[in-house]
Amino acid sequence: MDIMFFLQLILSGLLIGGIYALLALGIVLIVKASGVFNFAQGDMTALGAFAAWSMMMFFIERGMDSLAIPGMIVGVIILALVVAFVIERFALKPLIGQPVIAALMLTVSLGMVISGIVSMAWPGPGRVFPPMIPTGAIKIGTISLASASLFSFFICMLIFGLFVLFFQKTKLGLAMRGTSEDQQLSQSVGIKVTVIFFACWFIAMILATASGVLVGSMQVLDRTTLAAFGAIAFPAVLLGGIESIPGALIGGLIIGVVEMLSGGYLDPYLGGGVGAIMPFIVMLIILIFKPYGLFGYKRIERV
Incomplete structure (x- = not known):
């Protein structure tokens, strides 16, 4: 075995796992706050990334390059506020106290709607994003890291x-955790569930957009690529535990x-594509043998 190739x-x-972790965090946030698995995270990533690109180009095409990144950040925040408001007010609010399957189907439909909007x-x-992150590579022996x-990765971890x-430290964050346990009980003790829903979808949209912008800054901004990144976040969530932030x-x-190792070692023998499907093979194994993930826990409900 070539140890340097292995380390590479x-x-x-x-x-690349740092971006998957950021996308997974957005999904975990929705689960913890509302008990719903958000299948629209990948489509939200595409929407946020393309919108961010448009905002940057708006300023650059008018000769205001210095305002491109600040303008993009402000625009992304406004977009996230609008998306969160629409989802909370017109989609989630009527579903408070309803079966979880209804909200799950809503996120699937939401993803389709967002995908259609992005395509149109x-x-x-x-x-292609304008240059805004470092280029080149750092070499450590034969290891080369872009x-x-x-x-x-640094931005994702930050x-x-x-x-x-x-x-963990703010009242709103603690309220989100309480809401995930029992929405109706949370309402009865004064927690505004609708505000919690709005806040968690807002943050999830911000996380999705940040992930999409980082991906788009390293390669061509493409709907298919962003959707693939969003999809790979699902195995990451299930592996770590759907309610675990460290997970x-x-x-x-x-x-x-896993994606890089399988692609690096198996693709040459199997004709390519192994790295792309291996995360989903891992997901199937997790669902069969450890459905609560590495850091998840089994809920026990009394009847």
Whole structure:
């Protein structure tokens, strides 16, 4: 075994796993706050990334390059507020206290609607983000790591850490945890469930957009690519545990490593594509043998 090639795959997997972890965090957030698995996370990623690209180009095309990134950030926040408001007011609010399957089907439908909007608003070939992250590579012996990947990993870990502090130390974060246990009981003790839903979808949209922008900054901004990234977040969530924030991080990193190792060692013998499907093979194994994930826990309900 070429140890340097092995280390190259491990490190590359960890770097890409940071983005999977950030996407998984958005899914875990929705689960913890509302008990619903958000199947629309990948489509939200595409919507946020393409919208961010449009906002940057708006300023650049008018010669206001210095305002491109600040303008994009403000625009993304406004977009996330609008998306969260629409979802909370017109979709989730009527479903408070209803069976979970109704909300699950809602997220599936929501993903289809968002996908259609992205296809209509940004048709044709992929887009390219203006340069905004480091280029080149850092070499350690024969190991080469793209500066863009290292930068993206750092940003992902920074965002992840800030969110963990928010979820554990703020009143709103604690209220989100309480709401996930019993929505109707939370309402009875004064917690505004609709506000919690709005906040968690807002944060999930921000996380999805950040992930999409980082992916789009390293390669062509493409709907199919972003949807694939969003889909790979599902195995990461299930591996770590659908209600575990640390699990989202560990699951994302492990899935990234598994993808790179399987692609690096098996693709040459099986004709390619193994790395793309291996995360979903892992997901099937998890569902069969450990459905609560590495850090999840089994709920016991009294009747």
